[in-house]
Amino acid sequence: MSASFELKKSVDGQFHFSLHAADGASVLRSETYTTLASAKNGIESVRKNAGTDSRYVFEKSANGKSYFNLKAANGQIIGSSPLYADPNAARQAADTVKHHAANAVLHEASA
Numbered sequence: 367m368s369a370s371f372e373l374k375k376s377v378d379g380q381f382h383f384s385l386h387a388a389d390g391a392s393v394l395r396s397e398t399y400t401t402l403a404s405a406k407n408g409i410e411s412v413r414k415n416a417g418t419d420s421r422y423v424f425e426k427s428a429n430g431k432s433y434f435n436l437k438a439a440n441g442q443i444i445g446s447s448p449l450y451a452d453p454n455a456a457r458q459a460a461d462t463v464k465h466h467a468a469n470a471v472l473h474e475a476s477a
Contacts, residue, residue, distance in 0.1 A: 369466035371409050373402075373474045381405035385412065385445070385467055393459040394436060394445040394467075409472065411444045412436060416467035422460050424453070432456040436463060
């Protein structure tokens, strides 16, 4: 299994996507979008920006766990990782996004 985007519509009609590593683990999640077209544009933005190291911003949450945001050229956050207890795990997740987002297949699911 290769990396894949999962695009979902929630019961309230909003859309979001996640990028999953080959093992099925979620490594990036989007904001919520009001339209399907906007969500698909978000996926294309991830594909376009994922290969650029400077687009990744590593942070620590209030509880001390590590995560990263992937930003577009304009500085807008286009995806955030889950929280990781180990900062190296956050870096490994970012590497997965960097190397696999551009060619990840898209699966659309409904609520």
